[in-house]
Amino acid sequence: MLGRLYANEVCSAARTLEIVGERWSLLIIRNAMFFGMTRFTDFQRDLGVATNILAKRLSEFVAAGVFETRPDARSAHVEYVLTQKGRELQPVIIALTEWGDRWANPDGKPITFEHADCGGHVGLKAECKGCSDCPSPIDVTARADPRFIQLREQRRQRH
Numbered sequence: 001m002l003g004r005l006y007a008n009e010v011c012s013a014a015r016t017l018e019i020v021g022e023r024w025s026l027l028i029i030r031n032a033m034f035f036g037m038t039r040f041t042d043f044q045r046d047l048g049v050a051t052n053i054l055a056k057r058l059s060e061f062v063a064a065g066v067f068e069t070r071p072d073a074r075s076a077h078v079e080y081v082l083t084q085k086g087r088e089l090q091p092v093i094i095a096l097t098e099w100g101d102r103w104a105n106p107d108g109k110p111i112t113f114e115h116a117d118c119g120g121h122v123g124l125k126a127e128c129k130g131c132s133d134c135p136s137p138i139d140v141t142a143r144a145d146p147r148f149i150q151l152r153e154q155r156r157q158r159h
Helices: 012-020 025-035 040-047 051-064 090-103 146-158
Strands: 067-071 078-082
Touching (some): 012 025, 025 051, 025 078, 040 051, 051 067, 051 078
């Protein structure tokens, strides 16, 4: 969706960006996930995205398994419904929203995420699976799997 693939990258974040990294992508997914949108016209009206771009994004999401289509009971059109794969992007949207609330929105939080059962605030935290500590970002490191270091070097040498 970004107009280029990350062929030299052996990185799950890069592969994810190939699917959801375009400007409108996460907004479309957000609207389906949190606002229940399923119809092309609702996405277009709410986001103001050009119809050709929206059609392309939705088609690519269906091909990637993020959405599936089904007949719209209200019309002769189709609905775009998030799959499990698409719904599992929820933490990504929550994390981006929390970051934006802190660093990109001087007017405060436009929305909050709440637990449907109790109404409590839903937020994300990085938690160590070994000791259950919540380390600060400075205390988190990335360790490459040796198999992928070799694969990455091989791909870079070819390109």
